[in-house]
Amino acid sequence: MPDHRDRAWRSYQLAFTAVLLLIILADVAIIAWRAACAPPPRTIASALAPQTLLLDPDTASPDALARVPGLSRRQIQAIIDYRQARLAQFPDRRCFTTLDDLDQVPHIGPKTLDKIKKHLHFPPPTEM
Known part of the structure; x- marks a missing residue:
């Protein structure tokens, strides 16, 4: 005679597995929905673009000039x-x-001037 407890156990396992799968499926659906509805990540152009250093050689400190690519300590x-x-x-x-x-x-020669010119700013004569 078949034992009904084996069948009940299988039904319980089946129900538990079905509920677990529904929970997982609901989680995946929520995650996918949030990803689809989320706005695209914003990028700040100024943070991504390399900053061009503009220095006035009349007023720049030695530390500021040290940040200019192409200038040695001696220069x-x-x-x-x-x-x-x-x-x-x-x-x-x-x-x-x-x-x-x-x-x-x-x-300071022509080669150095060519390297550093994009990093220098020469204000109009009225500024000082």
């Missing part, structure tokens, strides 16, 4: 020394009004 010191000497002679004038003015600095 930075040469810019500072040249600037101080020019300001001692002409305190009411700017030392560097154009990129060509930097060509007068020792250890």
Whole structure:
């Protein structure tokens, strides 16, 4: 004679498995729905784009000049020394009004100027 307990146990297992699968399916559906309805991730263009450093060589500190790619410590010191000497002679004038003015600095040549020009800013003569 067949034992009804075996059959009941199988029915219980089947019911438990069905409920468990429904819960998992509901979870997957909720996750998929949230992913589909979520707005696309926002990107900040300024955070992703490389920042161009713009320095005024008349006012930039040695630390600021050190962040300019293509300038060695020796060249930075040469810019500072040249600037101080020019300001001692002409305190009411700017030392560097154009990129060509930097060509007068020792250890700064055309190759260096080409590397650093995109990082420098020369304000109009009225600013100082």
